[in-house]
Amino acid sequence: MPLIMGMSVLLACQFAGELLARGLAMPVPGPVLGMVILLVGLIVRGQVPASLRQTGEGLLRYLTLLFVPAGVGLMVHARLIGMDLVPIGVTLVGSTALTLAVTGWVLQRSQRRRSARGEP
Amino acid sequence: MNVVPLDQLWVYLSGHPLLSLLVTLLAFLVAVRINRALGGTPLVHPVTLAIALLIGFLLLADIEYATYFEGAQFIHFLLGPATVALAIPLYDHRERIRRLLWPLLLACGVGIVTAVGSTLGLAMLMGAQPETLLTLAPRSVTSPIAMGIAEQIGGIPSLAAGLVLLTGSIGCALGPGIFRLLGIRDPAVQGFTLGLAAHGFGTAHAFARIGAVAGAFSGLAMGVTGLLTAFLLPLIVTLFGL
Numbered sequence: 169m170p171l172i173m174g175m176s177v178l179l180a181c182q183f184a185g186e187l188l189a190r191g192l193a194m195p196v197p198g199p200v201l202g203m204v205i206l207l208v209g210l211i212v213r214g215q216v217p218a219s220l221r222q223t224g225e226g227l228l229r230y231l232t233l234l235f236v237p238a239g240v241g242l243m244v245h246a247r248l249i250g251m252d253l254v255p256i257g258v259t260l261v262g263s264t265a266l267t268l269a270v271t272g273w274v275l276q277r278s279q280r281r282r283s284a285r286g287e288p
Numbered sequence: 289m290n291v292v293p294l295d296q297l298w299v300y301l302s303g304h305p306l307l308s309l310l311v312t313l314l315a316f317l318v319a320v321r322i323n324r325a326l327g328g329t330p331l332v333h334p335v336t337l338a339i340a341l342l343i344g345f346l347l348l349a350d351i352e353y354a355t356y357f358e359g360a361q362f363i364h365f366l367l368g369p370a371t372v373a374l375a376i377p378l379y380d381h382r383e384r385i386r387r388l389l390w391p392l393l394l395a396c397g398v399g400i401v402t403a404v405g406s407t408l409g410l411a412m413l414m415g416a417q418p419e420t421l422l423t424l425a426p427r428s429v430t431s432p433i434a435m436g437i438a439e440q441i442g443g444i445p446s447l448a449a450g451l452v453l454l455t456g457s458i459g460c461a462l463g464p465g466i467f468r469l470l471g472i473r474d475p476a477v478q479g480f481t482l483g484l485a486a487h488g489f490g491t492a493h494a495f496a497r498i499g500a501v502a503g504a505f506s507g508l509a510m511g512v513t514g515l516l517t518a519f520l521l522p523l524i525v526t527l528f529g530l
Binding site: 175178179181182185197198199200202203204205206207210211216220221223224225227228229231232233234235236237238239240241242243244245248249252254255256258259260261262263264265266267268269270271272273274275276278279 | 312313315316334335336338339342343346347353356357360361363364366367368369370371372373374375376377378379380382388390391392394395396398399402403406407410411414415416417420424427428430433436444446447449450451453454455456458459462463466467469470472474477478480481482484485486488489491492493495496503507511514515
């Protein structure tokens, strides 16, 4: 029953993350904290159990599909978006392009400088 | 044999979770096929296409989003455990992440300031309304975090979630071109950049198109960006005098 084992571990981590986020009133979603919890657990354990890997990688392979239901929710906001269509469109495209370019450039530069200095 | 009239059958089906689930999967399959037929172009992302197909279907069939979501929530729910599962590729690539820790943190800080600063600046220049402005501000982080932030600074949470998704698909469409332009070939850098600028969408794209290393770095960027933005954004918004 590797699927059930793996899913239980994932859900338990999400549950713990959810409790932590609510309990400490943090502005961070439970699953993100759950990810941190699982990562700490894996580091402590020193390996990924086969059951967890099977379930986790299966879910990650179809990650794009999981965004579809929330995305369809855009139809509810069609009117709101229509009112500010040009500013929203220009801002989204322009700012996303700039963010991609700046982040990629900074990371590539700083990574190269690091390897050029001969650091491990 | 008694045959039930078609319209009666439709009333039953259209309110049933089964239909929403089935059309979601079918729309995704069709979208992936169309994308493949177009040579896998990033300009028509399968997710964006699937969403467009579904919105068209719901409008044609006159089904409300709330009714649709009752069925589709079973797929939506899996986003939670899938986010947790991102810890697995992170663990697999922990050595590489540890080596690159400082460049990654630097890129993350610069990226967040660029994302929020350029969003607010551009939207102000274009004359967006204050409420739209505050809703746009958190658009580059994953939707649950963005909704929380939008609420905190005075935007519209549910619209924020929609803008986050648009950002994600735009990021996936623009990414490959920008990487080619800047000569970025390292999958780790590509993944991290996509995760920062296009959150979960970018991460999913990195996994599906670039590979496991890119996916791991993308998940890392998404998580850290979400966490840092939640703390940084209220400060940046105050700087802009909003």
